[in-house]
Amino acid sequence: MTEWTILGAGALGCVMAGLLRRQGEPVSLLLSERHRGHLHPSLDLITLSGRHQLIHTRPCFAEQAGQIRCLLVVTKAYQVVEALQGLHKLPESTPIILLHNGLGVAAQVQALYPRNPLIAAVSSHGAMKEGDWLVRHTGKGETWLGPINAAAAGHAGLVSPLAAALGHAQWSEDILRLQHQKLAINAVINPLTACHNIRNGQLLEPRFADVLEQLSEEVHQVMLKLGGQEQLDDFRRRLHKVIELTATNYSSMHQDLAHGRRTEIDYITGYVINNANELPVPVCRQLYREIQRRSGKPPRRRTSN
Numbered sequence: 001m002t003e004w005t006i007l008g009a010g011a012l013g014c015v016m017a018g019l020l021r022r023q024g025e026p027v028s029l030l031l032s033e034r035h036r037g038h039l040h041p042s043l044d045l046i047t048l049s050g051r052h053q054l055i056h057t058r059p060c061f062a063e064q065a066g067q068i069r070c071l072l073v074v075t076k077a078y079q080v081v082e083a084l085q086g087l088h089k090l091p092e093s094t095p096i097i098l099l100h101n102g103l104g105v106a107a108q109v110q111a112l113y114p115r116n117p118l119i120a121a122v123s124s125h126g127a128m129k130e131g132d133w134l135v136r137h138t139g140k141g142e143t144w145l146g147p148i149n150a151a152a153a154g155h156a157g158l159v160s161p162l163a164a165a166l167g168h169a170q171w172s173e174d175i176l177r178l179q180h181q182k183l184a185i186n187a188v189i190n191p192l193t194a195c196h197n198i199r200n201g202q203l204l205e206p207r208f209a210d211v212l213e214q215l216s217e218e219v220h221q222v223m224l225k226l227g228g229q230e231q232l233d234d235f236r237r238r239l240h241k242v243i244e245l246t247a248t249n250y251s252s253m254h255q256d257l258a259h260g261r262r263t264e265i266d267y268i269t270g271y272v273i274n275n276a277n278e279l280p281v282p283v284c285r286q287l288y289r290e291i292q293r294r295s296g297k298p299p300r301r302r303t304s305n
């Protein structure tokens, strides 16, 4: 049995660790320096049925990277590269699975670890951190994995243990399409809910109908340009379904902004803007600037035109 090493002890990382352990998979948590010298506590996982389960994982630190056999990276998009930089001893055969919102990170990881199998993951599981080692699984979703580079071919078998633990996991040779579909949803829900300080479900109130429609059209146009084939009506339906399913949630960007943390705006709305070229995306631009202003940072990427 291959041990899963999880980098990123946030809400989703902890839920993944918990669900894999419950299924009998060996799991270690790759911890940062601030955890060194501290007792490694058990994880308290609140399951979908509301039961508490204590989950034991093995702690590990960067200097043990040579022992990592399968690395699941579940940090924020902007943390991925820095977190991976220190793993000098990571074996070249170790698959690196990237699971984060947004896009634009994989090329840097590929440059850092050019020989490792690089895999992208997209998941719609819901998770919420309620304390340092206390995490709630808030929604069952689908998980898709797919190859980013040629070295990842032949790693489709990774989905079997994941499917058993998570209820669903599948391999897709066209993972970029699924990443784009997820990004399109995030590019509508996340900045709007963060800027208006609302839960996801409130986006369906009549006062947001116009901006929701305009933003959906902008994002959909860019996705078509990137090779997407989804019709606007299908996108609207999919978006509404996600909003309804996550109606009581605060989006991750809302939570980041509310807690004074850096947001993933560069990897979500920034990605849409950078791929828009001549397409007009005024609502995206306005939301991008607004999120930057509220998080007290100047725009990081070029957003002209």
Ligand code: KPL
Residues within 6 Å of the ligand: 101, 185, 186, 189, 190, 200, 242, 246, 249, 250, 251, 252, 253
């Ligand atoms: O993925 C999400 C996020 O908040 O980042 C959605 C689907 C919008 C759920 O809140």
